[in-house]
Amino acid sequence: MAxxxxxxxxxxxxxxxYVAAIRAAQLxxxxxxxxxxxxxxxxxxxxxxxxxxxxxxxxxxxxxxxHDFAGRGIAVSGVTLDLARMMARKDAxxxxxxxxxxxxxxxxxxxxxxxxxxxxxxxxxxxxxADGGTKTLQASNVIVATGSEPTPLRGVAVDxxxxxxxxxxxxxAKVPKTMAVIGAGFIGLELGSVWRRLGAQVTVIEFLDHxxxxxxxxxxxxxxxxLARQGLVFRLGTKVTKAKATARRVTLTLEPxxxxxxxxxxxxxxxxxxxxxxxxxxxxxxxxxxxxxxAGRIVVDDGFRTSAQGVYAIGDVIRGPMLAxxxxxxxxxVAEIIAGQAGHVNYDAIPGVVYTHPEVAAVGRxxxxxxxxxxxxxxxxxPFMANSRGRTNGETEGLVKILADARSDRVLGVHxxxxxxxxxxxxxxxxxxFGAAAEDLARTCHAHPSLSEAVKEAALAVAARAIHI
Numbered sequence: 001m002a003x004x005x006x007x008x009x010x011x012x013x014x015x016x017x018y019v020a021a022i023r024a025a026q027l028x029x030x031x032x033x034x035x036x037x038x039x040x041x042x043x044x045x046x047x048x049x050x051x052x053x054x055x056x057x058x059x060x061x062x063x064x065x066x067h068d069f070a071g072r073g074i075a076v077s078g079v080t081l082d083l084a085r086m087m088a089r090k091d092a093x094x095x096x097x098x099x100x101x102x103x104x105x106x107x108x109x110x111x112x113x114x115x116x117x118x119x120x121x122x123x124x125x126x127x128x129x130a131d132g133g134t135k136t137l138q139a140s141n142v143i144v145a146t147g148s149e150p151t152p153l154r155g156v157a158v159d160x161x162x163x164x165x166x167x168x169x170x171x172x173a174k175v176p177k178t179m180a181v182i183g184a185g186f187i188g189l190e191l192g193s194v195w196r197r198l199g200a201q202v203t204v205i206e207f208l209d210h211x212x213x214x215x216x217x218x219x220x221x222x223x224x225x226x227l228a229r230q231g232l233v234f235r236l237g238t239k240v241t242k243a244k245a246t247a248r249r250v251t252l253t254l255e256p257x258x259x260x261x262x263x264x265x266x267x268x269x270x271x272x273x274x275x276x277x278x279x280x281x282x283x284x285x286x287x288x289x290x291x292x293x294x295a296g297r298i299v300v301d302d303g304f305r306t307s308a309q310g311v312y313a314i315g316d317v318i319r320g321p322m323l324a325x326x327x328x329x330x331x332x333x334v335a336e337i338i339a340g341q342a343g344h345v346n347y348d349a350i351p352g353v354v355y356t357h358p359e360v361a362a363v364g365r366x367x368x369x370x371x372x373x374x375x376x377x378x379x380x381x382x383p384f385m386a387n388s389r390g391r392t393n394g395e396t397e398g399l400v401k402i403l404a405d406a407r408s409d410r411v412l413g414v415h416x417x418x419x420x421x422x423x424x425x426x427x428x429x430x431x432x433x434f435g436a437a438a439e440d441l442a443r444t445c446h447a448h449p450s451l452s453e454a455v456k457e458a459a460l461a462v463a464a465r466a467i468h469i
Contacts, residue, residue, distance in 0.1 A: 004111070006032045008338060009125050009139035011117045011283065014042020016315030016327030017145030018101050023335035025108035032111040032137055034127055039098035040105070040112070042147050044324040046094060047167040052190055054090040055170065056355050059197040062086075072394070081198060083175060090170070113137075118284035122309060126284075141310050141338045144283065144290075144298060145331065148276040148316035153182060155253075156243040156272055162250045163243055163270045166191060175199045176269040180252055182240050184211035186354040188273035189227065193356050196231050203233040203267070205240055207257050212354065214321075216366035216415045219401065223360055223417060226397055230357075243270060278317040293319075303343075304334040312338070326350050349432045353422035358398045361425035364413030364432055367403065376406040380438060380462030384418045386469045387457075388449035395419035395451075400458035402428075402438055409437035409462070414455075424452050438462040 008024045010017045013035030021033040039046055065079050105112050114130040125137045150165040152158070160168035169191045177200065181192040184206035196202040204211070211227075211234070212220045224234060235254070241262070242253040250270045255262045278297050285292065291299045291307040298313040300306055306313050312334050315327030329350070333343030354360040370377050380402040384390035398417030405412055414428035431441055441459035446452050460466045 003124070003136045003138050004032070005138040006030045006111070007139070008032075008141045008143060008335070009034065009117075009137050010143045010145055011125065012042065012145035012147055012315075013037070013040040013101075013112075014145060014147045014315065014327065015044050015324040016147070016331040017042065017143065018105075018331075019328040020143050020145060020314060020331030020335050021110050022104055022108050023332045024338065025110050027335060027339040027341075029335075029339060031108075032113055032139075033105070034113045034115060034117040034125065034137075036114070036116045036130065038114075039095075040101040041094075041098045043149075045097055045101070047170060049324055050097060051090045051094055051170045052166070052187075052194070053355055054093050055086070055194045056190060056357075058086050058089065059194045060357050063197040068394075081175070083173070083198070087171065116282070118282060119288035119290070119308070119311065120284065122288075139310070141312065143304075143331075143334055143338075144280075144285075144306070144311065144313040144317055145315045145327070146279045146283065146317055147327075148322050149279045150272065151275045151277045153240065153272050153274050155241050156182065156270070158272055159245065162245040162268075163272065165272060169195070169271045169273075172269070176267075177201065178267040179203070179269045179271060180205060180250070180265065180267045181271045181273055183273035183275065184208075184234070184236070185213065185273060185275060186352075188271065189223075189232075189354060189356050191271055191273065192232055193227070193230075200269075201233075202231070203235060203265070205235045205238050205252075205254065207237070207239050209237045209257075211236070212360065214352070214366075215354075215360065215362060216401065216413070217368055219360065219362070219415045219417060222398070223354075223356070226358065226417070227356060276316065276322055280317055303337050304330065320347060321350060321352060323350065323352060346433060349429050351425045351429050353425065355422065358395065358418045359421035360415075360417050361421035362413070362415045363425055363429050364411065365403065366413060366415070370403060370412060375412070377403050377412060378406050378409075378438075378462050379403055380458045380460065380466070382454045382457035382461055382466055382469060384451070384454055387451060387454045389451045389453070390418070392449060393419065393451075400424075400454040402441070402455075402458045402462055404438040404462045409439055411436050411438055411441065416455075418451065418454070420451055424455060427452060427455055 007029035010021045010033040115127040120126040127135045179200045181188040181204045192202045237257045244251045289308045304312045314330035316322040336343035351363040383399040385396045401415040403413040438459045446456045
């Protein structure tokens with residue numbers, strides 16, 4: 001069979017890969033994308049970001065009907081949970097979006113190849129086709145965008161029946177009476193919140209002494225307090241050393257992280273959410289001369305070039321936070337670099353959002369990072385308790401926290417706990433992208449009443465002149 005030739009071959013059809021493919025095609029390059037999954041979109045769209053957000057939204061509505069509506073003068077009776085229908089709606093959302101990406105591939109004339117790819121000799125990609133057989137692609141440029149997979153936990157074997165990864169936790173057929181979540185990162189807190197709202201008793205077990213490890217510590221403490229009031233039980237500074245599953249329950253052996261006496265707890269279901277690791281196995285990286293670091297990530301330069309000629313890498317397989325939007329920005333940048341343009345990603349302005357209720361959003365540096373770097377800074381904070389729209393909506397938990405350089409007033413970090421924090425953080429990201437000072441945010445007119453007025457007030461508070469507190 002004659003080899004097919006392309007300007008760019010993308011390995012992986014997740015957020016980074018499919019965006020890179022589309023942008024490269026827009027720039028006039030011939031593009032193929034190899035994806036082993038049945039649908040495009042990768043982990044994020046199929047078993048990650050999108051389905052989890054559908055369940056987070058719907059479970060929040062269910063809880064609001066059960067517990068919040070009466071206080072708002074809305075009487076509802078006979079409320080029941082139809083979990084199968086909720087799951088079906090989640091699946092329909094995923095199907096619609098994956099079909100949309102396939103449509104974008106057709107629109108941009110991108111060759112979609114179903115199979116598993118590996119780097120062959122220079123300038124070639126070997127593909128084991130999903131329907132049998134093999135194919136070799138010639139490529140002037142190869143982009144590795146294979147994403148990540150759940151990190152396993154020694155002594156706790158995932159079976160997707162009683163002991164679940166995030167994939168299994170998105171597809172439970174019934175609400176468990178009890179659930180243990182191992183890991184207090186964003187995956188654990190989000191999915192733990194879903195099942196707690198739907199009726200499970202959820203215990204979150206974390207090795208560290210705080211939740212959301214990368215988050216500003218003050219913000220993390222407040223998040224923990226809020227979620228504990230909602231019913232999540234936290235066991236911090238605790239490690240899980242063993243799990244024994246039977247047909248009806250899982251027995252976990254726990255030990256203090258600092259050392260001490262072991263104890264056991266029994267739950268119906270366990271979610272293992274201790275993080276993710278780069279998916280790089282089976283790609284032929286070593287044979288192709290692609291260097292990796294001690295964490296297994298592909299090493300790239302500022303232009304996403306690996307140590308192998310013509311091979312680039314983006315997304316979860318390289319350094320930086322494992323976020324879909326970070327991968328997408330890199331996908332655009334690498335396509336533009338290959339096309340001879342000046343692609344660039346500003347890693348100081350990559351937001352992160354935890355979709356609990358209230359949401360947690362941040363961009364830039366934390367207080368701990370600024371202290372470690374010896375940077376002199378000022379803080380401005382404003383609580384949603386004092387925000388008019390927060391009051392009218394009954395959404396008064398949380399705050400906006402702004403960190404600004406003490407000398408230049410340049411915004412170094414913004415951290416938000418509150419309803420719609422994931423939307424409000426965009427203002428801060430835009431400001432930081434343009435090098436805004438806290439004064440710039442403070443002088444910007446915000447609509448009244450709006451939740452985003454809390455951003456303005458926090459910016460005013462940097463200079464000790466907040467109006468409404």
